[in-house]
Amino acid sequence: MTQTPTEIRSLAPTIAQMRAHIVRVCKANKIEINYERHASASYRPPEIWIRPIRSPRAYAIALHEIGHIIGRYQMKSSAMVRERWAWEWARRNALQWTPAMEQHAERCLKSYAAEQLSGLNFSEQYARARETGAFPLRCFPYASQLQSFGKQLGLISANLLISLVQLGGLEPPTS
Numbered sequence: 001m002t003q004t005p006t007e008i009r010s011l012a013p014t015i016a017q018m019r020a021h022i023v024r025v026c027k028a029n030k031i032e033i034n035y036e037r038h039a040s041a042s043y044r045p046p047e048i049w050i051r052p053i054r055s056p057r058a059y060a061i062a063l064h065e066i067g068h069i070i071g072r073y074q075m076k077s078s079a080m081v082r083e084r085w086a087w088e089w090a091r092r093n094a095l096q097w098t099p100a101m102e103q104h105a106e107r108c109l110k111s112y113a114a115e116q117l118s119g120l121n122f123s124e125q126y127a128r129a130r131e132t133g134a135f136p137l138r139c140f141p142y143a144s145q146l147q148s149f150g151k152q153l154g155l156i157s158a159n160l161l162i163s164l165v166q167l168g169g170l171e172p173p174t175s
């Protein structure tokens with residue numbers, strides 16, 4: 001017998017059930033929940049920071065943060081691997097994983113990958129810039145502004161500028 005759309009809808013978990021699920025999983029795994037705006041997770045002590053769950057997306061993000069603690073491959077040095085597998089844990093353990101949740105996960109991974117990639121290109125470009133003395137303008141949108149700012153001041157050495165920008169560009173995101 002096929003299900004009518006109404007029956008399918010009735011199978012979808014409610015927000016209250018999603019919220020209860022997060023609380024249950026965290027309790028079972030001794031993970032402390034902090035309700036703050038910024039989504040992140042700490043491994044030791046096991047703690048997550050999430051927004052109160054009022055939407056399927058917030059539920060998906062909470063699962064993702066839990067995935068950073070009890071998911072697979074979270075000890076890997078590659079941040080991209082950790083991110084991917086935290087989402088994989090969320091996907092596998094959700095009461096229901098909807099297309100909207102998947103879309104959000106993919107968007108997060110894509111922007112994370114872009115961030116990582118630009119950081120990498122950036123340091124590579126700067127390493128080359130140090131050798132050749134050429135300031136790489138294309139790799140970073142503010143490079144030309146920074147360069148002219150540096151010139152105007154005439155105080156900041158190119159190396160200091162490079163280090164500062166590199167620090168900013170390579171700081172790993174926390175979530």
Ligand SMILES: [Zn+2]
Pocket residue numbers: 064068083086174175
């Ligand atoms: Zn993450």
